[in-house]
Amino acid sequence: MNNTSLKIPVFIPLIIGIIAISFSSIFVKWSDAPVSVQGMYRLLFTLIMMLPFVWKQARYLKQINWRETFLLILSGAFLALHFLFWMGSLKLTTVASSTILLSLQPVFVMIGAYIAFREKTSKAAIIGMMVAILGAIMIGWGDIGISAKHIQGDLLSILGTIVVAAHMLIGQKLLKTFPATLYSFTVFLVAVIVFGIYNLTLNIPMTGYPEKEWGIFLLLAIIPTVFGHVLFNWLLKYVTAATISMAILGEPVGATLLAYLFLGESLTLSQWSGGAIVLAGLYYFLQNTRKQNKRTTPAPIKPPLTSGPIVKKG
Template identity: 35%
Template structure:
């Protein structure tokens, strides 16, 4: 099936899936670290039986070299910090601002891909990224600059926005490491190792903060499972699959569609109504995504 799905179609599915993440996180009342932990744990639970049922994937675990294992561990730690910081940012700022800022990762990805992976980024790709980032800036600060009525701001937008930027930097590290590893490792063994490292990192952080691991209601467990099945399996796992077929800069800028999807869902499901300036910024983000996707095919 992997060979029959066009990479850009896979990316479109992933963008829709990850767009639901912020809504599911907001609906949950559990601590941020607990939400992040169980999202990853349930993702592993969904993927591991499939992985073990495939002889080629089972054999791949024993073929992972020391260097690749170390890189996969680093990728898992980066993913854990991304989840922890971003989930927490949603407590302090609006969905539109948090999800937009966490997708500032192309700034880090393009620089890292050029410096570490020797990827060439053409002028059209750079232009698409620039347009998308302009849209992100409009969504984030346009209301304040123009004196327009802002979107729901949250109790501490500055702190929440800073956490979202940290999440963006860690997401970029995760994407870059994944781009390198996915050239050598099959999809499912790679993500199982990365997600397992991510889960162990989040577990250590959860225990260190003294958050309980049990005692949550049925609704919370359903939300944890939904985070795993939607954004986890159809979102991040499909993104990892795409990294073997598409340049990391294209993957990252495609994910800039997430703020638009999440903002729309927040309007419908959370009654968070952003201003016209924020909506215009979302349109500019989409223009950047389209420009970059077309540049990749030209």
């Protein structure tokens, strides 16, 4: 990483990215279209914008084997499920509850990395994980007092977090030998196909929506996807992955503030307390994970097909 080659202070694009991804929940709430349609067009419009940057890399697809092809399809399917579950949760619970629970993603990634790769973590990081989970329980407990619908939304958000963790773990493995931009394009394409099949199977209309909805689909692609996740991917050329990971702590804060301003959503004392505990636990967890990574010497890996930043999803 070479911070000096960046012409502007790192915190400027980082803040832009945090604000951009915070708007994702607001756009989903504003839309009356089914979440499967929102997710499909969000990624489809992103694919169209990415096309000029990836078509020259298409030749690398001829070099992948059947196992890698299967993993790419699986990663794309998990990404589609993530959008279905998480965007669906926003229709049932508050933006704050959904995004705070989604921010538990590093915890599930750590658990999955231990199961799949036997990657170990420090006791301090485990303590942070447990604190964050305690906060998540407090959020759910607070939602019990509101309605059963809110609890269903919390569960959907947790399911969305689990599947996106699986998606990230597959990406971690594939990106050792796969161009990052082409990887993103491929899994987005698979996710769009999965959404299309889902909508056709359930007879969910994919056309005939008013102009307002098409505007929201486009906003979802441009703001939280391009100016959020794609911007974070670009920043990985200049800062560490741990720095980008810390940005997830900013999303629930930004999304909650925007939900208060644009949607009039408010939180109970239990939810505020649980949210604060989740963020504190995650901060402690990520800080100790970063310290452990600094002490660990990475094993040699096969050279990638071409250079590119490692992709982070959410």
